[in-house]
Amino acid sequence: MGALTADFSRNHIVPLDFASVQTVPESHVWSESDDEYRCPSGSTADPCLSVPIIDLWDPNATHLIFEACEKWGVFQLTGHGIPAKLIEEVEDKTQRLFSLPVDQKLKVLRSPGAGTGYGRAMISPFFPKHMWHEGFTIMGSAADHAKHLWPHDYEEFCVTMDEYQKQMKALIEQLIHIILKSLNISSQKLSWLKSQCSGHCTSTTPGTALQLNSYPPCPNPNRAMGLAQHTDTSLVTILQAQTSGLQIFRDDVGWISVQPVRGALTVNIGDFLHILSNGRFVNVLHRVVVNSIQRFSAAYFYGPPSDFLISPLLSETLCDSEEAVARYRSVTAKEFIGMKAKHLDRTLSLLKT
Numbered sequence: 167m168g169a170l171t172a173d174f175s176r177n178h179i180v181p182l183d184f185a186s187v188q189t190v191p192e193s194h195v196w197s198e199s200d201d202e203y204r205c206p207s208g209s210t211a212d213p214c215l216s217v218p219i220i221d222l223w224d225p226n227a228t229h230l231i232f233e234a235c236e237k238w239g240v241f242q243l244t245g246h247g248i249p250a251k252l253i254e255e256v257e258d259k260t261q262r263l264f265s266l267p268v269d270q271k272l273k274v275l276r277s278p279g280a281g282t283g284y285g286r287a288m289i290s291p292f293f294p295k296h297m298w299h300e301g302f303t304i305m306g307s308a309a310d311h312a313k314h315l316w317p318h319d320y321e322e323f324c325v326t327m328d329e330y331q332k333q334m335k336a337l338i339e340q341l342i343h344i345i346l347k348s349l350n351i352s353s354q355k356l357s358w359l360k361s362q363c364s365g366h367c368t369s370t371t372p373g374t375a376l377q378l379n380s381y382p383p384c385p386n387p388n389r390a391m392g393l394a395q396h397t398d399t400s401l402v403t404i405l406q407a408q409t410s411g412l413q414i415f416r417d418d419v420g421w422i423s424v425q426p427v428r429g430a431l432t433v434n435i436g437d438f439l440h441i442l443s444n445g446r447f448v449n450v451l452h453r454v455v456v457n458s459i460q461r462f463s464a465a466y467f468y469g470p471p472s473d474f475l476i477s478p479l480l481s482e483t484l485c486d487s488e489e490a491v492a493r494y495r496s497v498t499a500k501e502f503i504g505m506k507a508k509h510l511d512r513t514l515s516l517l518k519t
Contacts, residue, residue: 178290179276181300183268184382194296196391215422217414219430221245231341232348239448240414240434242427243341243404248333250429253406255326260462263302263323264380266315274302274311281305281375289396292510298390298456304331304376331376334466338402341433342468349443351479373469373499381411381454381461392454392461399506400436400467407432407463415451437506437514438469438499444478445493449514472500495519 182194218234220227222245234241264271276283282303290297304311308327312320381392392411405412412424412432424432440449454461470476477496494517497505506513 178296179278179285180272181284181286182296182298184298184300185268188385190298190384190386190389194298195389196295197389215419217241217422217424217432219244219427222247228344228348231344235345235348235435235439235443235447237448238414238416239440239450240424240432240452242424242430243433244427244430246337246431248337248431252326252330252333256330256406256464257408257462259323259326260378260380260464261460263315263378264300264462270315271300273314276303283311287393289394289510293394295391297394298381298384298392299454300380300382302378304378305374327376330464331374331466334376334404335372335374335468338404338466338468341402342439345439345447346479349446349479372471373467375467377465377467379454379461379463379465381456381463383458383460384456385458387456387458390456392456395451395453396510397440397449397451398434398436398467399438399503400469401438401442403434403436403465403467405432405434405463405465407461409457409459409461411454411457411461412463413453413455415453421453436467436469437502438476440514441476441494441497441517442479444480470499472498472503474499476502492519 182191217238218230218241220230220234220241220243222243224230224245231241271284274284276285281288282305284300284302287297287299287301302311304327307324309320309324312323316323379393384390395415408426410423410425413421414424414434415421426432434450434452435447437449439447454463475496475498478492478494480490480492494514497517502513502517505516509516
């Protein structure tokens, strides 16, 4: 993937009114000539190839997770303990949100430079064409925005999203402990794990966000892109989606479609865990393609506190001198986020030692 430069002079916040168009407008057409970010190798993987499916209750789960992080950077997780009813409620409320009239959704439009609210994907400025997507980002409580969307009926939405974030946070922290154990890294080195944030987050509180996504039915899916390729600025991201569309990229085979497994959540490794593992774990490149049917998803992002110094956590048991050398220089989470907002795909290369 070549270097991209963000064009912040264009309006990359207000989504298209998808219900008002019968064809894909030129602003949203992703042609083959634009396609370096659509398919780096120009190849498509064997459709029979699939990402690992891991049961958290499997006695061999730690080894399987470690192997998936190394070889794939993504896996589908069952036995995770998140109630099916809660997953369904999040799906239903996400659909309810994006079914609102456009003028209603625009009441909670994300401000320029802000992280929460309704709008286009944050990576939009880096790409010459717009994406077939609209999103709603929650950090902490959704109450302030929800009051504008449903002035007399917002509490139920907030209760569901708050409970979902609480359970996702606990699940990710469990997974991080498993992953660190597999690397022979003491979890004491990440003392901020399990820090609580009850409306008064600080620089020592883990950074979390819940991203609700809508990919409306597309009249010509082959000409549009739901979400352009990127890696996540997180330690770990957990995604729920009932409809196919997510694809991950592997250098050896190309793009692979992630087919939803009933009851499973998709777990993918982000940039921060890639650095902490000294490049051992794959920060998986992924994208979303669109369909002729509606697709909703919810992605929960978990990252370190803004002042946490990100650097490779080398295991004390490593004897091999090559593996024991840090591949990336140290950087605070806040600094990394700022760099990625400017450089996107080139950020990690700028940190290499």
